[in-house]
Amino acid sequence: MAIEIEQRPVWEADEELRALLRARRQRAVPHAHTCCIVGGGPAGMMLGLLLARAGIDVAVLEKHSDFLRDFRGDTVHPSTLRVLADVGLIDEFLALPHSKVRHTTVPTGKGPLKVDLSRIGSPYDFVAFVPQWDFLELLASAGRQLPNFHLLMDSEVTDLVIQQGRVAGVRFRGPDGDGEIHALLTVGADGRDSVVRLGSGISVDETSAPLDVFWFRLTRWPDESEAIQARLGDGHLAVFLNRGTYWQVAYVIPKGASEDVLGEGIESLRQTLIQLAPELGPRVCEVRDWSDVKLLTVRSNHVHRWWRPGLLLIGDAAHAMSPIGGVGLNLAIQDAVAAYNILVRNLVRGHPVDKLLVRVERRRRLPTVLTQRFQALLQSAVIKPVLAGGATQMPLAARMLLRTPVFQRLPARILGLGFRPERVSLLP
Numbered sequence: 001m002a003i004e005i006e007q008r009p010v011w012e013a014d015e016e017l018r019a020l021l022r023a024r025r026q027r028a029v030p031h032a033h034t035c036c037i038v039g040g041g042p043a044g045m046m047l048g049l050l051l052a053r054a055g056i057d058v059a060v061l062e063k064h065s066d067f068l069r070d071f072r073g074d075t076v077h078p079s080t081l082r083v084l085a086d087v088g089l090i091d092e093f094l095a096l097p098h099s100k101v102r103h104t105t106v107p108t109g110k111g112p113l114k115v116d117l118s119r120i121g122s123p124y125d126f127v128a129f130v131p132q133w134d135f136l137e138l139l140a141s142a143g144r145q146l147p148n149f150h151l152l153m154d155s156e157v158t159d160l161v162i163q164q165g166r167v168a169g170v171r172f173r174g175p176d177g178d179g180e181i182h183a184l185l186t187v188g189a190d191g192r193d194s195v196v197r198l199g200s201g202i203s204v205d206e207t208s209a210p211l212d213v214f215w216f217r218l219t220r221w222p223d224e225s226e227a228i229q230a231r232l233g234d235g236h237l238a239v240f241l242n243r244g245t246y247w248q249v250a251y252v253i254p255k256g257a258s259e260d261v262l263g264e265g266i267e268s269l270r271q272t273l274i275q276l277a278p279e280l281g282p283r284v285c286e287v288r289d290w291s292d293v294k295l296l297t298v299r300s301n302h303v304h305r306w307w308r309p310g311l312l313l314i315g316d317a318a319h320a321m322s323p324i325g326g327v328g329l330n331l332a333i334q335d336a337v338a339a340y341n342i343l344v345r346n347l348v349r350g351h352p353v354d355k356l357l358v359r360v361e362r363r364r365r366l367p368t369v370l371t372q373r374f375q376a377l378l379q380s381a382v383i384k385p386v387l388a389g390g391a392t393q394m395p396l397a398a399r400m401l402l403r404t405p406v407f408q409r410l411p412a413r414i415l416g417l418g419f420r421p422e423r424v425s426l427l428p
Helices: 015-026 042-053 078-086 090-094 132-144 193-200 258-264 268-277 278-286 326-348 354-387 394-404 405-417
Strands: 033-038 058-061 100-101 103-106 113-116 127-129 150-151 156-163 166-174 175-190 205-209 211-219 226-235 237-242 246-254 294-298 302-304 310-311
Touching: 015 132, 033 042, 042 058, 042 132, 042 150, 042 326, 058 103, 058 175, 078 090, 078 326, 090 132, 090 166, 100 237, 132 150, 156 175, 156 193, 175 193, 175 326, 193 310, 211 258, 211 278, 211 354, 226 268, 237 354, 246 268, 246 326, 258 294, 268 278, 268 394, 302 354, 310 354, 326 354
Parallel strands: 033 058, 033 175, 058 150, 103 226, 175 310
Antiparallel strands: 100 127, 103 113, 156 166, 166 175, 205 302, 211 246, 211 294, 226 237, 237 246
């Protein structure tokens, strides 16, 4: 099976379409939404912005009143940075408070193994850690400058509007009461517990992820390594993510073991952290009690199909990802860009897109499946044996592969760019 690693953007559009884009932007249609997007996360906000820039009337509904939620996906990979460059937002993004990471280290019996992003062949050869609320607000601010971008905060979708067997919009509950939006295309980008997916009747296959994660923060000193670090030993595993002034720590536990860990007490967690990273010393006491720790119940799944007439699912609504590699946000952005590239020509003309929805699924299903299989490989080869207490280092076969130069570059490329990176192919 051939894996497409790089895709060149298509920058040229036919003159007829460019004329349509210009004419569409000049028309004011305040109440007719060609596209309704449910969910103001990375996938929904990026797709909404791209469509609005093309002159398409789009409404984005976000059930919360703001974007301020902690321990969401904050890892912005080179694939997403290139998309931000495509749409002219890279400078504004890099002006946000962020940290850059180019290396990840994994301990082995022969010393640490380094995954080096500086060799992936991209002008953006780093992972940027930025609070997701800042990233989303950047996209929202760009959208608000466009008259045909309508962001409805505090608006929770309650049901789908079905007309003659196809999805024709949504019903929602907002600050001013119940409402209804009709649209040529409805997009479900409302996360792993998607209301849109549930209402659509599209089924989902759950895959087993043998882990859950406790998230918390510890102070990072300026002279400490900038690399993402994995520490493992004696049946325990923790990953330290550089967030500038603090480490965001992912303490990995076996699936469903949270009650057992809680029962052992917070002091047991502190002692385990000292065993894994002795240099932390008294800093472990910054985890005062369990209120400083957030549990992420890890799920991995994918839908049987991404669409039905009038409806498309993208991002976590179509495929919940394991936190391994921090790829979830970036796959969601890739879904949004692919959907835009495939659908924009019909949407800008006001033509139905039902026959094109399967093309979006075909475009994005393979990279999603390959990424989930890569995550599953790491889970079974590294994480599961460590948590079972039977291994304190990466298995020999994995170490030998990753010390071969060609294979050593592969994890960095998969992490940074993914299996099929998307570029914005039509800039209005």
